[in-house]
Amino acid sequence: MSRAVFVLVFDLTLDLNAKAFIDLQSDHRLKNFPKWMVKVSTFLGLNRKCKVYELDMTNLDFIMYWLSSIYAHTKENIQKDGAQTRQLSPPIFFVGTHKNSLPGGKSEKNAKIKEIFDTLRKMLSEKPYEKHIVARFYAIDNSLRNDGAMQELQIHILKVVEEQPYMNEHVPAPWMAFEYALEEKRQENVQWIDMAEASELATRCKVNAAELSTLLQFQHDTGNCVHFVNTAKADDPLNFCIILNQMWLNDIFKSVITIKPPQDQLALFRSSWDKLASEGLLDEKLARHVWREYEIDPNVLFGLMSKFDLLCEMQFPPEESARRLAEETRVFCLPCCLSETIEAPLLVKDGDCTIRFFVDFAGYLPCGLFFRLMVRAICFSQECGGRSGRDQHLSRYSAKFYIDQDHHLFIRIYTKDRSFLEVMVVRVAGDGDYPSPAVCQMIREFLMAALTDICKIWSKGVTFTFGIPCDQCEAETGRLHLHTFDDCIRASRVPCQERRMATERFQRLFVKGFDHVYIQEKKNFHMIQSLVIDLGTEQMRKFFLNQIQISRGDVGRYLINEQHGKFKGVRLFADQKLKMFRIDADITSFDITIMMLLIRHCCGIVCPDKFWTNPDKQDNSELANLVRIREYRNMNLAHHPNSRIPSNEFEDEWKKLTAIFQGVGVPIDDINTYRQIAV
Structure with a gap:
């Protein structure tokens, strides 16, 4: 959003300190506002009485809300030389309308406008988005067709656009030709193209095939395609x-995110619509029904919605997952579809069995960020062993997740200040009267990684910090007072006015080293990782060299010869x-993915496509077991939520891998050598 110009328009006749409202006719916009921000009121004005949605914020707050939203999705640009005194990208213009409707004569109107603009500038002072504001504010007379201020505004916008740092960027002529070709496709009402067609366009536009991926990334980054x-x-x-066409894609997403009213629902899918609203669970058959008129593979749409952190697939046991995939009965979770009326999960009272901390978003928490975090947390919970839908309780502003058989995780938007997330780790069973330090550290690592990634992708201007609530003053004042994690790490006590809060319990759970369980779980993961990647990849190298009958030093020459032969296409x-494809290619630098490509395409082996991802259980050949090693890496290591494996799971996994490696021909003593490594 940095390559844009924003014009923030507001009505000069509205009192900045009065409650903001939206006409009922604008009902479709209410999806942008959570229920706690809105109530229905009656507005008497313009000689008519009508119902409106009144927001729980003033008109001034509402303006600042939209400024925060713009800033949250902005990547700051550096202005070119000579423009340091002007605003940063993206520039934001302030435009007040209905100047003609202000009371009084010309001098009174101008005085009122100055007062409003001064109030806005005072509110903007020292805000992070202040440096994006264009210095001159405009007041527009709506009664004039050719208002002078409007014409000046148009000229000013063009001038500011010309000053933007990206305006003088050099783009290769073939790239521009490719962009024009995409636009021609859009004009022909083509909504999407495949890679083959993109390659054909690139060739026609004289774009080098080697740079097509870079060009497509550039087009994606500048918003010209997805x-x-x-x-x-x-x-x-x-x-x-x-x-x-991003708007076309948005309409597709909206078709499942927006719950149809009962009178528009087919009886066959009524229960699916109810489940989507009450549990946030989308049946695949409902999605395919809604998307039936769009000429695109629904699997692509599921993948795109996952990339946008809008949904995640609910996990089932392997056999059931395979059946659901074949029958097109998968289930996906869309937290943003949850109804306002869903009862929130009951929070456990703060005590020895819980640890409570907060994420502070510095005054602004975007509405969509919490839903995206819920999607990440559902995946995290499922990777920890949570069962599909049954070990979680989701509502629109709070959620409970399974972590392990002894712990739950609660996350909610803090009701007293909605720019905070409240997090609670709760021990619900097992030995001990407080949460496991390993679990607390794992959850903090997950939240830090997930929020950092979400903000980097979707909300570049949003910042956050972790804090521990002060136990010295919150009960007395009712206000949230946080001590930063860093402060609590450095000292055994942190100050709160004349008092001090002890941090020993916090440090025991989050800081003071790793307990023996944590260390063993890290070691378990490292042993399996080393066995699969180190020994597994080496076994693939031996298999390939034996099949092709070449030495390691001849691999580069062999692959160059086959670049346009066996690797064509x-x-x-x-x-x-x-x-x-280099003469000095070093096979020891090839990872599992490359080795499997070499084995599949160079060794003259003919097998059905299914074999290369899921060999028959009865097939105990060397190649079948090599495929199982690759799949184990992909499914069990590449997407593991952390670098730990509980000891009870480790023994089962080691037994499974031992059988696979013995099927490749590795002696048991060589396999067990990897149990002796140190962390």
């Missing part, structure tokens, strides 16, 4: 799809090509 690349999974459908990423 294209995601999954480097970890070359056959991901998203790798081959380029969305040209094989989709490879740029970094893979750089490693493979």
